Amino acid sequence: MVGGAGGIAHAAAAMARMDREMRRRLAESKARRRHMKDMHNGRKAGHPPAPPARSDLACAWMCGTCGLLADSNPKTCPGCQSLYWLDLGDHAVADTVRESEDRARRQAPQWLQVCLIAAASAGVLLLWLILGRAWSVLLVGVPAVTVFWLAGLRSIAWAVAARLPHQPARWRFPIAPGALPGTGAAEPNGPVLQAPFSGTDCVAWRVGVMFDVEGDYRPPQWALAEARSSAISLDGSPIEADGIVFEGPLRPISLEDAEEAGLNLGAFLRERGLFAGDGSYLLFEACLPAGTAVVCDGAVLRPASEG
Numbered sequence: 162m163v164g165g166a167g168g169i170a171h172a173a174a175a176m177a178r179m180d181r182e183m184r185r186r187l188a189e190s191k192a193r194r195r196h197m198k199d200m201h202n203g204r205k206a207g208h209p210p211a212p213p214a215r216s217d218l219a220c221a222w223m224c225g226t227c228g229l230l231a232d233s234n235p236k237t238c239p240g241c242q243s244l245y246w247l248d249l250g251d252h253a254v255a256d257t258v259r260e261s262e263d264r265a266r267r268q269a270p271q272w273l274q275v276c277l278i279a280a281a282s283a284g285v286l287l288l289w290l291i292l293g294r295a296w297s298v299l300l301v302g303v304p305a306v307t308v309f310w311l312a313g314l315r316s317i318a319w320a321v322a323a324r325l326p327h328q329p330a331r332w333r334f335p336i337a338p339g340a341l342p343g344t345g346a347a348e349p350n351g352p353v354l355q356a357p358f359s360g361t362d363c364v365a366w367r368v369g370v371m372f373d374v375e376g377d378y379r380p381p382q383w384a385l386a387e388a389r390s391s392a393i394s395l396d397g398s399p400i401e402a403d404g405i406v407f408e409g410p411l412r413p414i415s416l417e418d419a420e421e422a423g424l425n426l427g428a429f430l431r432e433r434g435l436f437a438g439d440g441s442y443l444l445f446e447a448c449l450p451a452g453t454a455v456v457c458d459g460a461v462l463r464p465a466s467e468g
């Protein structure tokens with residue numbers, strides 16, 4: 162994770178860029194809506210009809226600071242207290258987020274660029290001290306640094322990103338799960354859920370979606386982490402819906418199997434502000450069938466077979 166003044170400044174600059182882009186997009190979206198209204202009213206608009214500004218799908222709102230997804234705009238983010246919410250159902254907003262994330266994936270982080278420039282400068286200075294002649298530095302040092310920069314920057318950024326922990330870009334977990342600790346069979350206290358990828362009937366599920374695109378500066382990274390649970394009863398104690406996180410091991414689900422089980426990947430992703438055609442997605446899922454023996458520690462449920 163990046164910390165310190167450099168990281169904060171970079172985050173602030175990125176946020177400001179995104180904000181400017183958002184305003185431009187929203188202005189365009191407003192113009193499109195005005196154009197649609199003109200067309201509807203039979204006025205001469207002079208342009209072909211614009212595409213609809215909103216998705217027909219039940220798209221989430223996303224916290225622009227921490228990536229928490231919510232069904233509606235909760236004003237203050239329960240995850241990070243931010244007031245910055247993005248309506249992913251608005252095509253212009255979703256496109257702006259999409260472009261911003263794509264841009265970030267296709268360049269080295271600014272803090273890394275600064276570190277490499279500092280290291281290259283130190284190398285050139287050292288060369289100057291060793292050789293003692295400015296023309297030698299120009300002949301050897303500058304081409305070496307340039308070649309290194311052009312050829313190695315992506316590899317270095319990729320390797321650094323592979324070693325740094327990262328948070329999923331979007332997430333939806335219970336913010337403050339709480340239940341009485343206990344063990345027993347997780348019995349449904351209402352309608353059961355259907356796991357999104359395998360289609361399995363269950364009382365809780367957790368999924369992860371990993372994303373990668375060729376030629377970018379990062380290894381495959383988590384684009385989404387999400388967990389839902391139905392109302393259940395454990396050892397006689399009720400646990401309300403979405404009151405607990407199921408921590409069973411994630412297993413990969415092939416896209417073919419998921420689509421056979423009824424998944425519409427494009428719609429699933431679009432509802433979360435992601436786009437199926439942007440790259441490759443790997444799906445992971447854990448689900449808890451009703452009646453499975455579990456251990457609850459108050460915040461998470463684990464299969465009893467795992468201890």
Ligand SMILES: [Zn+2]
Nearest residue numbers: 224227238241
């Ligand atoms: Zn947040």
